Amino acid sequence: MKRIGAMELIGLLMVLSLMVIAATAPLIAPHDPTRAVAPTYGEPAPPTRAFPLGTDELGRDVLSRIIYGARISLTVGVAGMLVTMTIGVAIGLAAGFFRGAVDVVLMRFTDVMLTLPALLLAMALVAVLSPGLVSILIVIGLVSWTTVARVVRAEAMSVSQRDFMLAARSLGASPVRLIARHLLPNVLPLIVVMAALSTSGTLLLDAALSFLGLGVPPPAPSWGRMIEEAELYFRVAPWLAAFPGLAIFYAVLGFNLFGYGYLRRQGR
């Protein structure tokens, strides 16, 4: 088996490039993303040499907004992933390791959460909590851990049955030690994959919430909100909606290529 597949590598490079862009945004962005820098105000202007992706109706440079948008999207994506993974992995490991009553209770709870209309509840919650980074993270954590929990549980169950686990258990290792030293390292590759996939899911959910006006409030240049703001100008300025969408697509695809590429190499 190769150490890394071509798809994973491409995905990884895409993700890394985004991280570099986000980290160096103030250096590489040609303009301040919130200031009116264009000569026009009140209507969007098409791409020119000075503003390669055009400017919006508030005279802001679209390219700079997309570059700074990477910061917000990655922050939400990664933070949301961390919340999701923490809850999902904890519940999945516990259910898969302890089995019995713990498993039944946790999985029933997971079933109920899976059955709830997630997007609607997420929207309602953000609207009630009033849009902002914290409320978005809470909502993402609440609605998207279920898949992770299920997958991790299945993996933990099968790992727990392997000889080295049974041996360690018969030697009287404590559950904490068993989970930390033996179970977790063996489930880790899967957790990394789930983390990549959950980041891509979070990015899409965050973009959708922003598009519905429930994202991080302005002037933060979030990609989803940029598409929402472009809605008025679809006909006269389609580039306003096109470029931020491509940015979302690029980010999500990067994480997906990485995650699915790994799964495919494992033959799943």
Added chain:
Amino acid sequence: MLAYVLRRLGFGIVVLVGTSIITFIIAFVVPADPAVTIAGAKADPQTLALIRTQLGLNQPIYVQYARYLARVVQGDLGRSYILRQSVTRLIAERFPATAILALCAMALSLVLGVVMGVVAAAYKERAIDNILLVVSLALISLPVFWLGTMLLIGAGFYLRSFPLGGFSGARSLILPTITLALGSGGYYSRILHTSLGEVMGQDYIRTALGKGLSRRQAMLKHAMANALLPLVTLAGLDLAGLLSGVVLTETVFNWPGIGRLAFEAIFNLDIPLIMGTVLFSAFLIVVANLLVDLLYVWLDPRIRLGEQP
């Protein structure tokens, strides 16, 4: 078997009650006085006080919840604060548009998923397989609202070949259907690809192959039926999700369905309408879950004979 069905039914009721409690709590922590939402910008304090008494907002929360539940059981979901109409009626009026779109989208995504999944599996480990994998990943990675927007701009504004939104006959269905189907089609093709791969490795297929059947014949004649099962299960649950309203697509295309209704409700913090649409959607999901469970009972003899699944 009866015990199994009853247990699943009980689970469904637990989910519904849970949803109603969650939505009720959300409604209760709303940082605004519902009376103000109802009475609008210009109301004086006296009017607000009267409305509060009228709605029973001065009662403790459990009394309000009990009243609400009693009405819901009778099919009365209350009245929208903003649209001033019965929530049940609004949902009933908006449901057909959503249902048609959901059915079309589901049909198209299944066709897409099956075709792509089967072709990829048939050419396993070859160039086509890899291309299809990347294509399906690209489809999964598309933000659905952006895809819809781009289709609307391209096919609607520039080509002028499709209606620009709203629900006006079969033509108006095409763009939103495509928008919805591409992503889930890509996803279904991955699922089918995986399950076909598993089934093709099983003994009875190996036997069939040994008897001289070509790989393609074995796949279409023998493996498909079994490999489709996980897909059908997933599609059944997805359909429930679609039927409960596709917020993003309906918003992009101005589709007069439940999703847009729910979005407007959330945008205006129209509490009875939010609770109504969320409950309705949970109800559909519960029903779909039950149906899928029954399908399994029918397909899997172990459950039929009363064993534990």
Added chain:
Amino acid sequence: MRNADFLLLCALLLAVAAACKSGPPVQFPPGTRVLWLAAADDVPTLDPAVGYDSASWAYEQAIFDTLVRYGDANVELQPDLALSWEISKDATRLTFHLRRDARFSNGRPVTGADVKYAIERVLKPSTRSQGAEYYRGIAGAADFVAGRARQVAGIELPDPYTIVFHLTGPDPIFIHKLTMPFAAAVPREVTEKWGEDFSHHAVGSGAFKLSQWISGQRLVLVRNPYYFAGGLPKLDAVVELTGVNEELQWLKYEAGEIDVSSVPSPEFPAVMKSPRLKALTIHNVTVTTNYLGMNCQMAPFTDVRVRRAFNYAIDKEKLLALLNGRGVVARGVLPPGLPGYTPDVTGYPYDPGRAQRLLEEAGVRKGFAPVLWMRADQTMLLLAQSVQQDLALVGVNLVLKPVAWGPLLDAVRQPHNTQMFMLAWEADFPDPENFLEVLFSKRQWRSNNDTFFYDPQVDRLMAEAAPIADLARRFELYREAERIIIGQAPWVFLYHPVNYLIRQPWVHDYVINPMRPTRLEKVWISPH
């Protein structure tokens, strides 16, 4: 499932979908004169006791009649159900003489009792009407609301076609409250039959009657054969398609599918450049003022210098540029077109230098970050971001807090809660009282005076003006009050929106009223 079954199922679903259309399409026999309109959202209600928004009022006006109404393009009182009226000198008694030929669309004659019933229905707490407050000044209303009386004693019916209102005190603008659809005559038998669903079974005496209403799709009105005015309405039907946002409206307009449309912002410059299209636009300054409120009880906005600085710091012309010039810069509280408006208020010009000096004098440090509460609405967010850009130039980092409408209204009413908020006020009556008293008197704290502004002299002037029926004297007092308010600057005065619509060349006599939705009965359509 075998794949043959599966493909069959798919085919079936597609067939079902193809066969299904959006319910029965609206069809009219050839020669029917139909006005096609479109809107993004559903009409909230057609129940005149309930509706309090321009979309509801547009169609309530078409279906119902009030005793008196405004002119088509102005806010002068005109007869409607009442042919004539008298107001007592002290403005406490109003007598209306009703026409005898008015009938509801179910054929029953309209009498004074129907108007009395309508007002009692609005006052009744169980109706939860937003209009109730306007009629509490009628003698006996308080007893009726409290359930101590079965009817409002102050509404007298000497005969079926005469109605007399006795007020508890002088109220020169009471007659304007009778032009609101809240006071429209409704048939008791129909409202009691349908209860809260009257909205979907509305019956009135107006020029049109409700024919079909499908949520999210369309509302259809047809002519009321019993309408009293001979030869009116000039249309046979009005269709409003719903779920059509501004951009789609415009494309439907271009395709000739709708007769009157709003003009989306991005298209507006092109429309004004085309002489043909420009000639088809209709516009009118609304009696509305858009403003930023500053809470005068919350530091640093307790300091008038800070409030003035914000007025100087914000470039209102930039806001108008974002609206394609569809507005007039506000220099004071009252909008032009409102009786009592005076053009010689000066307001605050754009002067960031001066703003900066004032902020320094007041000791406001760089990086001061006030929170602006606002409605989560696309256009409002656009304007707020422009304000944000302006304030950044004078060292203020404005934080936006977009929330839903209900929470916004609730939040601004709480004392010491919202430092700044973005709202608009639209006149209900053509009188300065409707702006100044309602928005700036201490009597309205925790109600509509959301800046918690208080100036004893302003309160005194307004209390003195309220009962005066002599317009010249009345307006003089209000003008003085407005002058002080502008100087104290509890608001950043932003702009008065101008409404623009565009009609098809075959649509005639479609006019915009500055305060009310367009009336449809005189609109006509030439062959096309």
